Amino acid sequence: MSSIFSFTYLLYVQTGLICFLEIQKLFHMEKRFLLIEKI
Known part of the structure; x- marks a missing residue:
């Protein structure tokens, strides 16, 4: 048991660690995209 x-x-x-890493990746990608958009 x-x-x-x-x-x-x-x-x-x-599973929690994998999800956490994926969310962090998406967050960084979003930040980069916003920085590119500002320029």
């Missing part, structure tokens, strides 16, 4: 819980927890953390 505990092994299944730890596996699910690891999967959840990994």
